Amino acid sequence: MSGLTVDSTARAQAAAVRSGEISAAELLELHLDRIEERNPELNAIVSLDAERARAAAAVADQAQASGEELGPLxxxxxxxxxTHALAGWRTTYGSPIFAESVADRDDLLVERIRHAGAVFVGKTNVPEFAAGSHTFNTVFGVTRNPVDPTRSAGGSSGGAACALASGMVPLAEGSDMGGSLRNPASFCGVVGMRPSLGRVPEWPLYNQWESTSVGGPMARNVGDLALLLSVIAGPDPRAPQALGDPGSSFAPPLHPASLAGLRVACSVDLSGALVVDHEVAAVVRASATRLSDAGAAVVETAPDLSLADDTFRTLRAWHFQAKLGRLLAEHPTLFKPSLEANIRAGESLTGADVARAYAQRTALSETMRLFFGDHDVLLLPTSQVPPFPVEQEFPETINGQEMPDYLAWMRSAYFITVTGCPAISIPAGRTSDGLPVGIQLVARHGADRRLLEVAAAVEALLASSTP
Known part of the structure; x- marks a missing residue:
């Protein structure tokens, strides 16, 4: 059998299968062994079905033997x-209301991954209806951090990030409204990207014009992430707001951007808008120093995102009430209190409130358009805190300052959400306790390929400084 391991890059694993160095069945068994080893403690993968996966791997090997055209995955x-439907598999949304629900079709994003040749093994755990950046629910329980199981894996794509970081899968997908691809990437030491609005179309949606949440890729390195983005990006007639660039335009190999002369705006706290843990702030500053030493033109500045908090909170509450209000009325005892409160907040919103939020979002988009006329990327913390104790729903204090609710500690992520810009979290350091810390790079809307190239260069730079 090949010397390949589950910790090899996704590109290396795909190439090995394609070349016949290893079969899909053999590769699956390697991953099932890792799942058996790590998942009982971490609880990242739920609804695991090893026999169905083995049957799918056998079909994949037969297709290859028959000379069929092979997809990139x-x-x-x-x-x-x-929270993404996978036909024939239990899809619970982390809610007891749907604990036994089985999907009868694939979501568009999943459909693309299936057509690319992936072998499905199960689902990844989520918070209830993907609400909150800590992964726990009453159906499957809590997902633990693979670096330190006493800590949170983040969320809402926490199961995905944990499974990826621990070698249970070579790639992962998720969604991001307030940081759900970026925060767990930072917590678990992997790469997570929130693409530009419209880059990864989703279907079906209750509202195709609601655009705070997007689907996106996660991987253990930027090159692997580009591979998955190339599969899930691209237009679809069912998604009227999809951007027109084909997915193939994001495929590796990446050509890392030159850091010499790269115009980097750096802000640890968005001009005082964020409370950031001291150790996280130190990692961001150290990363900026490394970029400067490599020839980047680093300046300490930030766009004015003072409208972002009200904008995000208004649109989030409106979205949750519209999507989940009827379910809450029918099942008033089956929602976690923080999610119920968010839905209730949407009940009192007026048309004027929503109109104000969209006007503010338009202004924020214009702010970023002008800002990126003078800067190539914006460097920020991904998360304002390192992974917090798994028993907490959210960090109650940062640097001794009390957080008013379960959203306030995620501003570094959700302030970027409402700009529509692409953002990527890459591993950048560790706390004194060895916990992962990611930095967030943001680029202008539509510049996803350029952002990947910059991220690849920064990843290589930071890796070269790791002992």
Whole structure:
């Protein structure tokens, strides 16, 4: 058998299957062994079905033997976020209301991954209806951090990030409204990207014009992330707001951007808008120093995002009430208190409130358009805190300052959400306790390929400084 391991890059694993160095069935068994080893403690993958996966791997190997055209993910084991429908598989949304629900079709994002040749093994755990950046629910329980199981894996794509970081799968997908691809990436030491609005179309949606949440890729390195983005990006007639660039335009190999002369705006706290843990802030500053030493033109500045908090909170509450209000009325005892409160907040919103939020979002988009006329990327913390104790729903204090609710500690992520710009979290350091810390790079709307190239260069730079 090949010397390949589950910790090899996704590109290396895909190439090995394609070349016949390893079969899809053999690759699957390697991953099932890792799942058996790590998942009982971490609880990242739920609704695991090893026999169904083995049958799919056998089909993949037969297709290859028959000379069929192979997709870019052919033979790669894959687990789907449990808020995304996977036909024939239990899809619970982390809610007791749907604890036994089985999907009768694939979501568009999953459909693309299936057509690319992936072998599905199960789902990845989520918070209830993907609300909050800590992954726990009453159906499956809590997902633990793979670096330190006493800590949170983040969320809402926490199961995905944990499974990826621990080698249970080579790639992962998720969704991001307030940081759900970026925060767990930072917590688990992997790469997570929130693409530009319209880059990864989603279907079906209750409202195709609601655009705070987007689907996106996660991987253990930027090159692997580009591979998955190339599969899930691109237009679809069912998604009227999809951007027109084909997915193939994001495929590796990446050509890392030159850091010499790269115009980097850096802000640890968005001009005082964020409370950031001291150790996280130190990692951001150290990363900026490394970029400057490599020839980047680093300046300490930030766009004015003072409208972002009200904008995000208004649109989030409106969205949650519109999507989940009827379910809450029918099942008033089956929602966690923080989610119920968010839905209730939407009940009192007026048309004028929503109109104000969209006007503010338009202004924020214009602010960023002008800002990126003078800067190539914006460097920020991904999360304002390192992974917090798994028993907490959210960090109650940062640097001794009390957080008013379960959203306030995620501003570094959700302030970027409402700009519509692409953002990527890459591993950048560790706390004194060895916990992962990511930095967030943001680029102008539509510049996803350029952002990947910059991220690849920064990833290589920071890796070269790691002992």
């Amino acid at each position: 052919h033979g790669l084991p894959f687990a789907v976020k449990d």
